[in-house]
Amino acid sequence: MKSTACPSLLSRREFLGFAAGAGLMLSSLSTLTGLPGQSLLSGAEAHAAEGPIFAMPPLPYAEDALEPHISARTISFHYGKHTKAYYDNANDLLKAVNPAPTSLETVFLEAGKDPAAVALFNNAAQAFNHTFYWKGLTPGGPKAPTGRLAELITASFGDFEAMKKELAATSVSQFASGWGWLVLDGDRLKTVKTPNAANPLQNGQKPLLTVDVWEHAYYLDYQNRRADYVKAVLDNLVNWDVAAANLG
Numbered sequence: 001m002k003s004t005a006c007p008s009l010l011s012r013r014e015f016l017g018f019a020a021g022a023g024l025m026l027s028s029l030s031t032l033t034g035l036p037g038q039s040l041l042s043g044a045e046a047h048a049a050e051g052p053i054f055a056m057p058p059l060p061y062a063e064d065a066l067e068p069h070i071s072a073r074t075i076s077f078h079y080g081k082h083t084k085a086y087y088d089n090a091n092d093l094l095k096a097v098n099p100a101p102t103s104l105e106t107v108f109l110e111a112g113k114d115p116a117a118v119a120l121f122n123n124a125a126q127a128f129n130h131t132f133y134w135k136g137l138t139p140g141g142p143k144a145p146t147g148r149l150a151e152l153i154t155a156s157f158g159d160f161e162a163m164k165k166e167l168a169a170t171s172v173s174q175f176a177s178g179w180g181w182l183v184l185d186g187d188r189l190k191t192v193k194t195p196n197a198a199n200p201l202q203n204g205q206k207p208l209l210t211v212d213v214w215e216h217a218y219y220l221d222y223q224n225r226r227a228d229y230v231k232a233v234l235d236n237l238v239n240w241d242v243a244a245a246n247l248g
Contacts, residue, residue: 041135059075070221083134108120129179143240167182172226175195182208
Protein backbone atom coordinates (compact mmCIF):
# COMPACT_ATOMS: atom_id res chain seq x y z
CA MET A 1 0.00 0.00 0.00
CA LYS A 2 1.48 3.31 -1.04
CA SER A 3 2.05 6.07 1.48
CA THR A 4 -0.74 8.60 1.81
CA ALA A 5 1.16 11.10 3.92
CA CYS A 6 0.27 14.69 3.26
CA PRO A 7 2.76 16.90 1.42
CA SER A 8 5.18 18.89 3.55
CA LEU A 9 4.14 22.45 4.31
CA LEU A 10 5.78 25.63 3.11
CA SER A 11 7.35 27.62 5.90
CA ARG A 12 5.40 30.70 6.97
CA ARG A 13 8.16 32.92 5.55
CA GLU A 14 8.12 31.07 2.20
CA PHE A 15 4.36 31.37 1.95
CA LEU A 16 4.34 35.07 2.83
CA GLY A 17 6.93 35.61 0.11
CA PHE A 18 4.80 33.73 -2.38
CA ALA A 19 1.65 35.64 -1.45
CA ALA A 20 3.36 39.00 -1.77
CA GLY A 21 5.19 38.17 -4.98
CA ALA A 22 2.23 36.64 -6.74
CA GLY A 23 -0.27 39.25 -5.61
CA LEU A 24 -2.49 36.59 -4.12
CA MET A 25 -5.89 38.31 -4.10
CA LEU A 26 -7.87 35.26 -3.09
CA SER A 27 -11.03 37.04 -2.02
CA SER A 28 -11.57 38.43 -5.53
CA LEU A 29 -11.37 35.13 -7.39
CA SER A 30 -14.77 33.54 -6.83
CA THR A 31 -15.75 34.16 -10.46
CA LEU A 32 -13.15 31.59 -11.51
CA THR A 33 -15.56 28.85 -10.42
CA GLY A 34 -18.36 30.21 -12.56
CA LEU A 35 -20.33 30.76 -9.34
CA PRO A 36 -19.66 34.35 -8.22
CA GLY A 37 -19.84 34.55 -4.45
CA GLN A 38 -20.83 30.90 -4.14
CA SER A 39 -18.84 27.74 -3.45
CA LEU A 40 -19.57 24.31 -4.87
CA LEU A 41 -19.17 23.27 -1.23
CA SER A 42 -21.79 25.75 -0.04
CA GLY A 43 -21.84 25.94 3.73
CA ALA A 44 -18.44 24.29 4.02
CA GLU A 45 -16.34 27.29 4.95
CA ALA A 46 -16.07 29.49 8.02
CA HIS A 47 -13.72 32.40 8.64
CA ALA A 48 -12.19 33.19 12.01
CA ALA A 49 -11.51 36.79 12.99
CA GLU A 50 -7.72 36.32 12.93
CA GLY A 51 -7.68 34.88 9.42
CA PRO A 52 -9.34 32.45 7.06
CA ILE A 53 -10.24 29.09 8.57
CA PHE A 54 -12.03 26.50 6.48
CA ALA A 55 -14.02 24.24 8.76
CA MET A 56 -14.18 20.58 7.73
CA PRO A 57 -17.89 19.84 7.21
CA PRO A 58 -19.37 16.92 9.12
CA LEU A 59 -20.23 13.79 7.17
CA PRO A 60 -23.79 13.92 5.81
CA TYR A 61 -24.36 10.45 7.33
CA ALA A 62 -23.07 8.19 10.09
CA GLU A 63 -19.66 6.52 9.64
CA ASP A 64 -21.30 3.10 9.22
CA ALA A 65 -24.07 4.31 6.89
CA LEU A 66 -22.33 3.27 3.66
CA GLU A 67 -21.77 -0.32 4.72
CA PRO A 68 -21.39 -2.93 3.29
CA HIS A 69 -19.98 -1.01 0.31
CA ILE A 70 -17.63 1.24 2.32
CA SER A 71 -16.89 0.24 5.89
CA ALA A 72 -17.01 2.43 8.98
CA ARG A 73 -13.32 1.58 9.50
CA THR A 74 -12.42 2.99 6.08
CA ILE A 75 -14.42 6.15 6.71
CA SER A 76 -12.89 6.62 10.16
CA PHE A 77 -9.45 6.77 8.55
CA HIS A 78 -10.38 8.39 5.24
CA TYR A 79 -12.57 11.15 6.68
CA GLY A 80 -11.30 11.34 10.25
CA LYS A 81 -7.59 11.38 9.43
CA HIS A 82 -6.88 11.99 5.72
CA THR A 83 -9.55 14.61 5.04
CA LYS A 84 -8.92 16.32 8.37
CA ALA A 85 -5.18 16.52 7.70
CA TYR A 86 -5.76 18.35 4.43
CA TYR A 87 -8.00 20.91 6.13
CA ASP A 88 -5.57 21.34 9.02
CA ASN A 89 -2.60 21.84 6.70
CA ALA A 90 -4.44 24.27 4.40
CA ASN A 91 -5.68 26.29 7.37
CA ASP A 92 -2.19 26.49 8.83
CA LEU A 93 -0.82 27.88 5.57
CA LEU A 94 -3.69 30.37 5.24
CA LYS A 95 -3.37 31.93 8.70
CA ALA A 96 -1.08 34.58 7.20
CA VAL A 97 -3.42 35.56 4.34
CA ASN A 98 -5.55 38.69 4.45
CA PRO A 99 -8.18 39.37 3.18
CA ALA A 100 -9.79 36.00 3.73
CA PRO A 101 -10.45 33.84 0.66
CA THR A 102 -14.10 33.18 -0.04
CA SER A 103 -13.88 29.46 -0.84
CA LEU A 104 -11.48 26.56 -1.19
CA GLU A 105 -11.91 26.85 -4.96
CA THR A 106 -10.40 30.33 -4.96
CA VAL A 107 -7.46 29.09 -2.92
CA PHE A 108 -6.42 26.09 -4.98
CA LEU A 109 -7.16 27.66 -8.36
CA GLU A 110 -4.78 30.52 -7.62
CA ALA A 111 -2.19 28.43 -5.79
CA GLY A 112 -2.14 25.97 -8.69
CA LYS A 113 -0.70 28.68 -10.94
CA ASP A 114 2.56 28.99 -8.98
CA PRO A 115 5.02 26.16 -8.27
CA ALA A 116 6.04 27.94 -5.08
CA ALA A 117 2.58 27.25 -3.66
CA VAL A 118 2.48 23.51 -4.35
CA ALA A 119 1.85 22.62 -0.69
CA LEU A 120 -1.04 25.07 -0.45
CA PHE A 121 -2.49 23.77 -3.72
CA ASN A 122 -2.21 20.13 -2.70
CA ASN A 123 -3.85 20.61 0.68
CA ALA A 124 -6.60 23.03 -0.35
CA ALA A 125 -7.49 21.04 -3.47
CA GLN A 126 -7.53 17.78 -1.54
CA ALA A 127 -9.73 19.32 1.14
CA PHE A 128 -12.13 20.40 -1.62
CA ASN A 129 -11.98 17.11 -3.54
CA HIS A 130 -12.62 15.00 -0.45
CA THR A 131 -15.56 17.11 0.73
CA PHE A 132 -17.02 17.01 -2.78
CA TYR A 133 -16.68 13.20 -2.70
CA TRP A 134 -18.35 12.82 0.72
CA LYS A 135 -21.24 15.10 -0.28
CA GLY A 136 -21.82 13.03 -3.42
CA LEU A 137 -22.43 9.78 -1.52
CA THR A 138 -25.54 8.60 0.29
CA PRO A 139 -26.76 5.37 1.90
CA GLY A 140 -30.09 5.74 0.09
CA GLY A 141 -31.82 7.90 -2.44
CA PRO A 142 -32.54 7.71 -6.16
CA LYS A 143 -30.65 5.02 -8.07
CA ALA A 144 -30.68 7.11 -11.23
CA PRO A 145 -30.80 10.83 -12.04
CA THR A 146 -33.91 12.60 -13.25
CA GLY A 147 -34.73 15.92 -14.90
CA ARG A 148 -32.12 17.98 -16.73
CA LEU A 149 -29.23 15.80 -15.53
CA ALA A 150 -30.89 12.68 -16.94
CA GLU A 151 -31.51 14.48 -20.23
CA LEU A 152 -27.88 15.59 -20.49
CA ILE A 153 -26.64 12.08 -19.69
CA THR A 154 -28.78 10.67 -22.51
CA ALA A 155 -27.63 13.36 -24.93
CA SER A 156 -23.96 12.96 -24.00
CA PHE A 157 -23.59 9.20 -23.51
CA GLY A 158 -26.65 7.52 -25.03
CA ASP A 159 -28.11 6.32 -21.74
CA PHE A 160 -27.48 6.11 -18.00
CA GLU A 161 -25.82 2.68 -18.06
CA ALA A 162 -23.43 3.80 -20.80
CA MET A 163 -22.45 6.80 -18.69
CA LYS A 164 -21.81 4.62 -15.62
CA LYS A 165 -19.71 2.22 -17.68
CA GLU A 166 -17.60 5.07 -19.07
CA LEU A 167 -17.18 6.74 -15.68
CA ALA A 168 -16.16 3.43 -14.12
CA ALA A 169 -13.59 2.80 -16.85
CA THR A 170 -12.25 6.35 -16.55
CA SER A 171 -11.93 6.07 -12.77
CA VAL A 172 -10.32 2.61 -12.77
CA SER A 173 -7.81 3.59 -15.46
CA GLN A 174 -6.42 6.53 -13.47
CA PHE A 175 -2.78 5.55 -12.95
CA ALA A 176 -1.82 5.60 -9.27
CA SER A 177 -3.60 8.12 -7.03
CA GLY A 178 -6.33 10.42 -8.30
CA TRP A 179 -9.98 10.92 -9.12
CA GLY A 180 -12.64 10.03 -11.66
CA TRP A 181 -15.15 12.78 -12.45
CA LEU A 182 -18.44 13.42 -14.21
CA VAL A 183 -18.21 17.01 -15.44
CA LEU A 184 -20.11 19.58 -17.45
CA ASP A 185 -17.89 20.79 -20.29
CA GLY A 186 -19.68 23.47 -22.29
CA ASP A 187 -23.13 22.08 -22.97
CA ARG A 188 -22.23 18.39 -22.70
CA LEU A 189 -21.22 15.96 -20.00
CA LYS A 190 -17.88 14.16 -20.01
CA THR A 191 -15.96 11.74 -17.82
CA VAL A 192 -12.43 12.80 -16.95
CA LYS A 193 -9.69 11.69 -14.57
CA THR A 194 -7.21 13.80 -12.65
CA PRO A 195 -4.03 12.77 -10.81
CA ASN A 196 -3.29 13.43 -7.16
CA ALA A 197 -4.96 16.73 -6.09
CA ALA A 198 -5.88 18.05 -9.54
CA ASN A 199 -9.46 19.20 -10.17
CA PRO A 200 -11.49 19.73 -13.38
CA LEU A 201 -12.14 23.36 -12.41
CA GLN A 202 -8.53 24.00 -13.45
CA ASN A 203 -9.57 23.10 -17.01
CA GLY A 204 -12.77 25.15 -17.01
CA GLN A 205 -14.97 22.10 -16.42
CA LYS A 206 -17.71 21.99 -13.78
CA PRO A 207 -17.56 18.89 -11.55
CA LEU A 208 -20.85 17.14 -10.81
CA LEU A 209 -19.65 13.90 -9.21
CA THR A 210 -16.34 12.34 -8.23
CA VAL A 211 -14.99 8.91 -7.31
CA ASP A 212 -11.90 8.90 -5.11
CA VAL A 213 -9.41 6.32 -6.41
CA TRP A 214 -6.59 7.03 -3.99
CA GLU A 215 -5.78 3.69 -2.36
CA HIS A 216 -6.79 4.92 1.08
CA ALA A 217 -10.36 5.25 -0.24
CA TYR A 218 -10.78 1.52 -0.77
CA TYR A 219 -7.79 -0.59 0.28
CA LEU A 220 -9.05 -1.67 3.70
CA ASP A 221 -12.25 -3.00 2.10
CA TYR A 222 -11.20 -4.06 -1.39
CA GLN A 223 -7.38 -4.35 -1.31
CA ASN A 224 -6.23 -4.11 -4.95
CA ARG A 225 -9.73 -4.57 -6.43
CA ARG A 226 -10.25 -0.96 -7.46
CA ALA A 227 -12.81 -1.91 -10.11
CA ASP A 228 -15.02 -3.61 -7.50
CA TYR A 229 -14.92 -0.52 -5.29
CA VAL A 230 -15.78 1.82 -8.17
CA LYS A 231 -18.68 -0.40 -9.25
CA ALA A 232 -20.00 -0.53 -5.68
CA VAL A 233 -19.95 3.26 -5.45
CA LEU A 234 -21.60 3.89 -8.81
CA ASP A 235 -24.24 1.18 -8.37
CA ASN A 236 -25.17 1.85 -4.75
CA LEU A 237 -23.91 5.07 -3.21
CA VAL A 238 -24.12 8.02 -5.62
CA ASN A 239 -26.35 10.84 -4.44
CA TRP A 240 -27.85 11.83 -7.79
CA ASP A 241 -29.79 14.66 -6.16
CA VAL A 242 -26.48 16.27 -5.18
CA ALA A 243 -25.06 15.71 -8.67
CA ALA A 244 -28.14 17.41 -10.14
CA ALA A 245 -27.77 20.31 -7.70
CA ASN A 246 -24.12 20.69 -8.74
CA LEU A 247 -25.30 20.97 -12.33
CA GLY A 248 -27.42 23.95 -11.29
